[in-house]
Amino acid sequence: MKERPIVRERRLKYSTLSTSTLTPAAIASIIVSMTRCDLCLAWNWEHDAGLARLLDEACARRGLTLLPVTPANLDPVLAALASGESRFRVFLDRASDSDPRFQPLVDWARTNSARRINPQEQARWTHDKATMHLEFLTAGLETPHTIILPPFREQPSLPPADLGPLGGRFAIKPGRGGGGEGVVLEAGSWEQAFAVRQQFPDEKYLLQAHVTPRLLDGRPAWFRVLACGGAVYPCWWDPRTHIYARLTAEESARFGLRGLREVARRIAQICRLDLFSTEIALTAEGRFVVVDYVNDPVDLRLQSAAADGVPDAIVESIAGRLARLAERV
Known part of the structure; x- marks a missing residue:
């Protein structure tokens, strides 16, 4: 699933990025100076500026070059790649899912054997919630x-299903998409489920029982866990406010939450993505239940810039992990 909760999932358009103020000559200079760069970052969301800065710093610490590609310099970059003037070894795409103009950049990375972080075809496979389930x-x-x-x-008419195992209320979710688009959180009848299917007629739909998390010192045991390059970052995540708080080692030991990391690692083995997030709840019975399967692209707004963003230290660590992936190629 595409993780664009709140801001990103509303598909905010690219507006003002730092490179948008560059002159054509300045853009050309950047491209010429990076004829053989290590990591290419495609981004078109203004709230990714913090990630782009941290990734640039992480690359610089390792002696690597970062080529940021935005709508402002996309065309000259594509021209330089097509002519052979420029190349890159590693590619991170955070733009093509919302802007098809970036697809030629994705295609270049694939046909030229660049190391692709979250290859597009693999990511699309994980976006199917029914398949992931x-x-x-x-x-x-x-x-x-x-x-x-x-x-x-495919099947306009369906016999009524037994909804008893779902409980009195349940959620209806389209098989693809994110940010709540097409989701009904409080459904209660087969007629409602049948009608909602027509909103996205080419999609499978999931009717899903609600999960009630255990309370731990008054906090819901609901967690958003980020994973990048083998590292796992478990966070408290309130499903009502969407506020993150990093889960400390002391809390993990005190509340018996070490299993979160193991669940995330097993998900990584299934989805085979370098960077993703997932949501896991701990029930009153002590079961870790995966409630939101694989989120990509991950919303990496900095908490210092957005109250419901990811703790800055985690984003900084993820940037370091991404640079390390580029270093190893």
């Missing part, structure tokens, strides 16, 4: 009780 079940991961409905266009 079945993969998780096969791997023995706990998930909410779920009924998967076929696309409306």
Whole structure:
């Protein structure tokens, strides 16, 4: 699933990025000076500016070069790549999902054997929640009780399903998409589920039981866990306010939460992405239930810039991990 909670999932358009003020000559100078760069970052979301800065700093510490590509310099970069004047070894795409103009850059990275962080075809596979649900079940991961409905266009008429195992209220989610688009959180009838399917007729739909987390010292045991390059970053995450707080080692030991890391590592083995996030709840029965499967691209707004952003230290560490991936190629 595409993780764009709150701001990003509303698909804010690219507006003012630092490179948008550069003259054509300055842009050309940047490209010429980076004829053989290490890491290319494609980004078009203004709130990724913090990540871009931290990634640039992480690359500089390792003696690596970063080529940031935004809508402002996309065309000259593509021209330089096509002519052979420029190349890059590693590619991180945070733009093509919302702006098809970046697709030629994605294609260049693939055809020229660049090391792609979260390859597009692999990421698209993980965006299918129905597929991920079945993969998780096969791997023995706990998930909410779920009924998967076929696309409306494939099967307009369906016999009523037994909704009893879902409880009195349940969520309806399209198989793809993110940020709550097409999601009904408080459904209660088969008629409602049947009608909602028509909103995205080519998508499968999931009817999913609600999960009630245990309270730990008054906090809901609901966690957003980020993973990057083998590192796992578990965070408290309030599903009502969307506020992060880093889970400390002391809290993990005191509340018996070490299993969060193991669940995240098993998800990494399934999805085979370098960078993703997931949501996991601890139930009253002591079960770790994965409630939001694989989020990509990850919302990496800095908490210092947005109250519901990711703690800055985590984003900085992720930037370091990404630079390390580039260093190893």
